[in-house]
Amino acid sequence: LSVRNAALKRGGRKDVLAPPSFSSSNAEINRYSGKVNQLPDANLRSELMDALPLDFLDVSPNDNPAFVDPIVNRLEKLCAMVDDDSSAAAISPESLQETLEQIHSYGSSILDIHRDMYLAAVEEGRLRKTEAAMTAHIKGASTKMTPERMQRLSLFRVRPYFEQIDNAKKELDLWCHSGGNAASSFDPSSKESSSSSTTTLDPNWQFTAPLKVGDEVEGDLGGAFFPAKVSRVAGNVYDVVFFDGDRADGLERDQIKLMTPPAAEDDEIDTTGLTKKEIKRLKKKMNKKKGK
Numbered sequence: 001l002s003v004r005n006a007a008l009k010r011g012g013r014k015d016v017l018a019p020p021s022f023s024s025s026n027a028e029i030n031r032y033s034g035k036v037n038q039l040p041d042a043n044l045r046s047e048l049m050d051a052l053p054l055d056f057l058d059v060s061p062n063d064n065p066a067f068v069d070p071i072v073n074r075l076e077k078l079c080a081m082v083d084d085d086s087s088a089a090a091i092s093p094e095s096l097q098e099t100l101e102q103i104h105s106y107g108s109s110i111l112d113i114h115r116d117m118y119l120a121a122v123e124e125g126r127l128r129k130t131e132a133a134m135t136a137h138i139k140g141a142s143t144k145m146t147p148e149r150m151q152r153l154s155l156f157r158v159r160p161y162f163e164q165i166d167n168a169k170k171e172l173d174l175w176c177h178s179g180g181n182a183a184s185s186f187d188p189s190s191k192e193s194s195s196s197s198t199t200t201l202d203p204n205w206q207f208t209a210p211l212k213v214g215d216e217v218e219g220d221l222g223g224a225f226f227p228a229k230v231s232r233v234a235g236n237v238y239d240v241v242f243f244d245g246d247r248a249d250g251l252e253r254d255q256i257k258l259m260t261p262p263a264a265e266d267d268e269i270d271t272t273g274l275t276k277k278e279i280k281r282l283k284k285k286m287n288k289k290k291g292k
Contacts, residue, residue: 001036001048004079006172007091007099010179017048017082044081057108061101072096106172110165117161159223170203206257211238219248220255230256 001017008015017036039045052071061068072093079091211217211230218225219240231247232239238256239249 003052003075003096003099003103004048004082004091006103006176007079007095009176010099011091011095012179039082041081044078047078048082052103057104057111061097061104068097068100071100102172102175106168109168113161113164113168117158120161159225174203205261206259207254209258209262211253211256211258216259218257218259219251221246221248225257 005015005018017039036045036048039048056071059067075096076091076093079096083091211233213230213233215230217228217230217240219228219242221242227243228240228248230238231241232249237250237252239247240251240256241247
């Protein structure tokens with residue numbers, strides 16, 4: 001399902017099975033929800049949600065056509081069972097092959113990041129044992145938490161790895177959207193299409209979008225981010241209240257992670273898969289939030 005979705009984005013086509021582009025919670029949108037669960041064929045739903053072969057990352061798609069070709073053929077058949085002729089044209093065997101190569105590169109990057117994280121944890125364990133052995137002969141010796149040792153805690157060391165994972169996701173998404181025009185057939189030379197197209201968010205919107213009092217965020221507390229709400233905005237600095245009642249004052253924008261993208265205008269809402277009643281309820285909720 002992910003390969004098909006990426007290939008469609010790359011071809012500039014809208015995915016008819018995609019869930020709505022908004023979410024009422026802070027969690028990431030689950031791509032396995034939406035219209036894919038409305039497909040009448042249970043076997044088709046199951047096959048679309050199947051994972052790629054377990055040894056997919058062990059094989060280079062460019063160097064092993066005998067391994068990749070059956071995957072491409074299977075994906076092509078599944079896509080043909082879902083998509084109309086226009087979308088099917090965007091999911092050619094060549095585009096599926098190209099998408100598999102890109103996802104292979106993405107998956108390899110994620111695997112390397114997790115490997116490095118694991119190796120760092122192993123090395124830290126060895127270092128702690130060595131430090132403990134060096135002071136074992138001292139009676140009543142206390143283990144002081146020095147600034148250097150504090151920075152080695154997983155609380156601080158894990159964050160850079162997750163930032164690398166986020167960057168890898170952004171790179172994959174950028175690749176998907178760089179292959180064709182938006183699904184709305186946006187024409188850069190047309191003023192009409194320019195005014196009706198959906199505004200593109202800054203890839204780093206979570207750390208750049210404007211904040212207001214009451215926004216649900218994650219605030220930087222000693223190098224780690226925890227759930228909070230914005231309680232005060234004063235120019236370019238912000239006060240937040242954490243989920244446990246603790247406060248942090250004077251945080252800069254890059255120390256606060258916004259959890260939901262800035263609200264879109266009514267005509268920019270993707271209502272794919274929604275009933276008329278659900279669309280009406282959504283618009284009512286958004287208007288209430290805007291104070292209309």
